[in-house]
Amino acid sequence: MTEDPTTASGLYGISAAARLSGVGEQALRLYERKGLLTPVRTAGGTRRYTDDDVTVLRRVAALLADGLNLTGARRVLELEADNDRLRLRIAELTD
Template structure:
């Protein structure tokens, strides 16, 4: 299963593959292993697990852990952190949706311009035949 968290990060690629043990992840982000376990219990992130059940943290998980640290330093509690991560993930999704809709809108506008030209040509041909 790919690593994912309340921040919505998951998927293929090296950043999503769990490679770090909890001790290494804790050292890399500057927090304790118990903190990381608590974040997992609270649903803030879901690391990959080996067949034996050992947690493996990805680069994406490390980014989430760093973000959690920043939010905690700003005074949020874990419930607030979870909400912020969820809202940030939702915002990323909406931004992606908006990009797709903007591209589709431009395609429709281009089609519309072409149809208007075709209509003017057809009207011109029809008007000259009368």
């Protein structure tokens, strides 16, 4: 669910991503295990989070605050991504 890190304006370690998103470091690791995001890894295996990842983390936090569980939040993210792809495809076909 992350874009090419070379196109992102920032790469953050886990503590910075946690601070920027308002989500704890352990939660970030859990979200990765549950498939909610896939941070870039360095050659040494260190997680690096993009600005897009931070946006996803904030969205997940909002969904959880609204009462969804992690499975529901992941499904919402998938559906939102599907809708974005469909909108782009419709725009391509109508141009």
